[in-house]
Amino acid sequence: EREMKRKSGERTTTTTAVENKSISTKSDENNEKSKSKGSKTSVLSVISNKNFHLGFGLCLGLVLILYSRILSYPLIFQDTIDIRKNSDITNPINFGNIFSHNFLGNKISKSPQPYRPLSVLSFAITHKIFGFESFGNHLSNLFLHIVCLFLLVVLVLRIFNLYSTTQSISSTHVLSALLCGILFSVHPLNTETIISVNGRCEILAFLFSLLSLLCYTNVSVSYSNHSDNDEDKKSFEVNALTINIWWLIPSIILGYFAVLAHEQALSVFWICAFYDIFLVCQGKFQALYLWLLKGKTKRELWTLGFGMRMFALGSTFIWLFLNRSFYDEVEIDVLSNPICLSYKTSKLSFYLSQLYCNMVNFKLLFIPSPLSCDWSGLSIILIDSIRDSRNLWTFLNLLFIILGSYLTRLNVVVGFSFSLMIIPFIAISGWWHCNEFVLSEKGMYFSTSGFALLVSSLYWISHRNNSKQSSKTPFQYIVIISLFLCVLFFSSLTYRRIGDWQSERTLYKSSTVSLPMNAKTHYLYSRTLHIKNESEEKEKHLRTAIELQPDYLSAWNDLGLVLSRNDRKDEALDIWMTGLDKSRDSKIKVSGSGRNVLVTNVVGMLEKANRMDEAREILEQEKKSQSE
Numbered sequence: 001e002r003e004m005k006r007k008s009g010e011r012t013t014t015t016t017a018v019e020n021k022s023i024s025t026k027s028d029e030n031n032e033k034s035k036s037k038g039s040k041t042s043v044l045s046v047i048s049n050k051n052f053h054l055g056f057g058l059c060l061g062l063v064l065i066l067y068s069r070i071l072s073y074p075l076i077f078q079d080t081i082d083i084r085k086n087s088d089i090t091n092p093i094n095f096g097n098i099f100s101h102n103f104l105g106n107k108i109s110k111s112p113q114p115y116r117p118l119s120v121l122s123f124a125i126t127h128k129i130f131g132f133e134s135f136g137n138h139l140s141n142l143f144l145h146i147v148c149l150f151l152l153v154v155l156v157l158r159i160f161n162l163y164s165t166t167q168s169i170s171s172t173h174v175l176s177a178l179l180c181g182i183l184f185s186v187h188p189l190n191t192e193t194i195i196s197v198n199g200r201c202e203i204l205a206f207l208f209s210l211l212s213l214l215c216y217t218n219v220s221v222s223y224s225n226h227s228d229n230d231e232d233k234k235s236f237e238v239n240a241l242t243i244n245i246w247w248l249i250p251s252i253i254l255g256y257f258a259v260l261a262h263e264q265a266l267s268v269f270w271i272c273a274f275y276d277i278f279l280v281c282q283g284k285f286q287a288l289y290l291w292l293l294k295g296k297t298k299r300e301l302w303t304l305g306f307g308m309r310m311f312a313l314g315s316t317f318i319w320l321f322l323n324r325s326f327y328d329e330v331e332i333d334v335l336s337n338p339i340c341l342s343y344k345t346s347k348l349s350f351y352l353s354q355l356y357c358n359m360v361n362f363k364l365l366f367i368p369s370p371l372s373c374d375w376s377g378l379s380i381i382l383i384d385s386i387r388d389s390r391n392l393w394t395f396l397n398l399l400f401i402i403l404g405s406y407l408t409r410l411n412v413v414v415g416f417s418f419s420l421m422i423i424p425f426i427a428i429s430g431w432w433h434c435n436e437f438v439l440s441e442k443g444m445y446f447s448t449s450g451f452a453l454l455v456s457s458l459y460w461i462s463h464r465n466n467s468k469q470s471s472k473t474p475f476q477y478i479v480i481i482s483l484f485l486c487v488l489f490f491s492s493l494t495y496r497r498i499g500d501w502q503s504e505r506t507l508y509k510s511s512t513v514s515l516p517m518n519a520k521t522h523y524l525y526s527r528t529l530h531i532k533n534e535s536e537e538k539e540k541h542l543r544t545a546i547e548l549q550p551d552y553l554s555a556w557n558d559l560g561l562v563l564s565r566n567d568r569k570d571e572a573l574d575i576w577m578t579g580l581d582k583s584r585d586s587k588i589k590v591s592g593s594g595r596n597v598l599v600t601n602v603v604g605m606l607e608k609a610n611r612m613d614e615a616r617e618i619l620e621q622e623k624k625s626q627s628e
Contacts, residue, residue, distance in 0.1 A: 055178035056153060060146065063185045066494055067142055069502075070195050075134050076504045077373055079197045084132065089123045098124065103201075118260040119201040137197045144203045145194050151210040152449055153181040158217060159279060159413060159453075160460055176460035179483065183452035188368040188493040193445045195501045196373075202445040205265035208258035209446070215251035216272045219244050219309060248309070252316050259320055264443060267424045269317040274419035276309055278412040336376045340434035352383040356390050358429050359397040361439045365421065365451045368490070370514035371497055373507055374524070375439035378517045378548055413457045421450025459483060504528050512541065519549035526558065531565050538562055553583040557598045569605065576602045580618070 075083070083089055086105040088098050097105075098120050102113040105120075122140070130136025157177035184190070193199035251272065258265030339357060343350040357380050364371075372379070383390055404418060424446030428435065462479045500510040508525035515521060522545040529538040542559040545552055556579025563572035580598055599618065606615040 052153075052157065052174055052178075055174055056150065056181070059149060059153065059178060059181040059185055062182060062491075063142075063146060063149065066186065066491070066498060067145075067194060070138050070142070070498060071135050073134060073138060073195065073502055075132065075137065075197060076501070076507060077196060077198075079137075082198050083123055083127070083137075086120070086123070088120055089127050093121075093124045093128065095121075114263055116201055116260065116262055118257060119204055119262065122200060122204060122261075123197075138195070141194055141197060141200050141203060144200065144207060145190075148203060148207050148210060149181055149185060151207065151214065152184060152452075153177050155210060155214055155217075156180045156453055156456065158214075159416070172460060172463045176456045176463075179459055180449075180452040180456035182487055183455055183490070184449055186487060186490040186494050187448045187452070188371060188490060188497050189364055189441055189444045189448050191371075191494055191497045191501070192373060193442045195498065196442070199442050199445070201262040202264070202442050205258045205262035206445055206449070208254050208261060209265050209268040209271070212251045212254035212258060212268050213272060213275065215247050215254060216275060218247040219251065248312060252312065255316065256320070264424060264427045264446065266317065266320055267427045267446065269313045269320075270423045271420055273310060273313050274423070275416060276306065278416040278419070281306055336436055337430075337434060337438050338377065338382060339380070339438055340430060342382055346384070348386075349382055349384050352386070352388070352391060352394075353380070354430055355398075356380070356383055356394045357438055358425075359394050361429075361444070362401070362425060362447075363397065364441070364444065365447060368493060371441060372511040372515045372518070372521065373441075374511055374518060374521050375437045375441070375515070377438075377519050379515045380438050381517065411457070411461060413460070414454065417450050417454035417457055419450070420453060421447045424450075455483065455486065517548060519545040519552055519555070522548070523552065523555050523558070526555075531562055535562055535566055551582045553579060553598060556580075556582065557601065560598075560601060564605070569609075573602070573605045573609075576605065 082104065086103075088094070088101055088105040099117045100107070101117075101120075102108050103116045103120065104113045106113065108115060126137055126140050130140075154177075157173055160173040160176050193202050255265070255268045255272070258268055339350065339353045342353060360380060401422075425444070428440055428443035459479055462473075462476050500506050505525070505528040508521055508528060511518065511521035512525050522541040526538045526541040526545070529541075531538060539559065539562050542555050542562065545555040546559065549555070556575060560572040560576040560579070563569075563575060576598060580602060583598070602618055603615045606612070606618070
């Protein structure tokens with residue numbers, strides 16, 4: 001009996017050891033699986049990929065080839081107004097003034113301008129290092145654009161790898177992400193944002209938005225990262241329920257920094273929400289509906305985490321949206337944005353014109369022509385009737401957007417690319433508050449990344465299932481050729497557009513060609529022409545500006561000076577008298593000094609002609625108008 005007990009005890013010990021060994025082996029396998037899943041979407045694994053190094057070097061070289069010549073370009077257009085005349089930038093750095101003043105350096109309550117302290121701080125730091133030297137300012141913009149390009153490629157590569165079934169980063173993922181970076185680099189809409197130093201507001205806002213979105217990708221695991229195993233499903237439900245607060249808090253803080261750079265960055269919280277809907281939850285709205293209807297069940301437990309994440313994003317967005325200092329209204333006149341002012345006179349004209357303007361702006365993502373530094377005034381003529389043929393074009397574009405939104409059901413990456421393209425555009429669409437211009441090219445900096453992701457996702461979709469095949473299908477050849485032609489077409493347009501920014505004369509001249517109905521561009525171009533050597537061309541563009549905008553006081557004044565300098569005194573006096581009459585009923589913002597100059601010119605000319613009575617009469621009328 002003792003011998004039998006001893007043998008049975010040895011058997012029990014042996015089986016226990018074997019069971020313990022098998023359990024430890026399983027746990028090691030699970031740890032390796034979890035590590036592989038974690039490395040699937042980690043930033044370090046993306047950056048350390050050799051193919052990524054070579055591909056991003058190609059993107060970087062393309063950017064430098066296109067934009068290296070801007071380093072010698074002068075500061076023109078809005079740079080001289082927004083930077084040189086801002087005391088918060090030119091004076092020693094004072095954080096109190098920067099964070100209590102608006103974008104132009106005035107108190108928020110006194111001047112209706114946007115609140116962008118982070119952008120003003122970057123301008124102040126650049127001025128501290130480089131002064132008003134154009135090289136340093138352009139170099140800063142170009143460097144920040146390259147950082148945005150790097151972050152965008154990393155984000156897109158993580159998105160493609162997140163939605164795939166493979167654990168490692170494949171060459172298809174890398175090529176698709178780099179194609180997105182190339183399209184973003186060569187898109188002609190981004191030229192004004194990069195070349196104009198004022199465009200740093202959009203670049204900084206996009207940079208912090210990308211950082212916020214990259215942090216948000218770690219807040220919760222993706223629904224596609226679990227297998228069909230019940231144990232993996234349970235672990236996924238636990239991970240989705242317990243939000244990683246250490247990534248959510250930095251995501252919200254970085255989003256707040258983005259808003260401090262530019263008010264358009266409020267859209268980043270919506271972009272994070274759509275990232276959660278399309279890429280984390282994979283658009284499984286039925287599970288959310290069942291959870292709300294029946295309560296918490298084991299299968300739909302992840303929806304509780306989804307609701308908590310949406311609450312954090314939504315509450316932050318509402319708090320920032322209600323803080324009106326981020327997007328204070330700008331003073332608008334007919335010369336800047338007549339569409340916005342038409343709301344008071346004809347709501348039908350406002351709705352039709354604004355919708356048509358949005359479609360034109362959105363169309364520039366796909367067909368970036370024409371381009372102009374100034375989309376104001378009559379760049380887009382008001383639509384006064386439903387019978388206007390442009391309404392048909394608006395309807396067709398809306399139909400295209402609706403059809404594209406429907407196609408998002410076929411692939412979640414396509415759905416997220418549409419959200420990245422449309423949501424930032426809605427923020428500058430002019431429906432929420434009046435914009436300073438009818439259309440904004442710099443405001444499309446966010447949306448061009450969504451367009452690049454949309455186009456690159458076509459390559460990814462066509463190659464992800466056939467990556468191991470040596471021969472390509474006809475559809476893959478069509479996609480590759482189309483993308484090559486698109487990159488070549490955009491590169492040529494960008495190269496030509498960059499040349500337009502080498503001086504104010506070339507910039508404004510290109511705008512008069514692309515937008516001949518814009519009175520302001522004709523006036524600005526005339527100011528770059530010499531009053532004696534180029535008087536005929538100067539007079540031609542000033543008369544064009546007056547024909548397009550009859551109450552354009554500055555154009556009347558300059559036209560009179562051109563005529564008087566060329567010994568055409570009588571014509572100059574008639575021009576000034578007509579301009580003075582037109583300006584009395586003008587809907588354009590007219591500064592007191594500008595009007596005084598015109599009155600002084602008229603009175604001086606009358607006194608030289610010994611028409612003293614008329615001069616006194618004009619002075620009396622001007623005193624009455626000022627008192628009123």
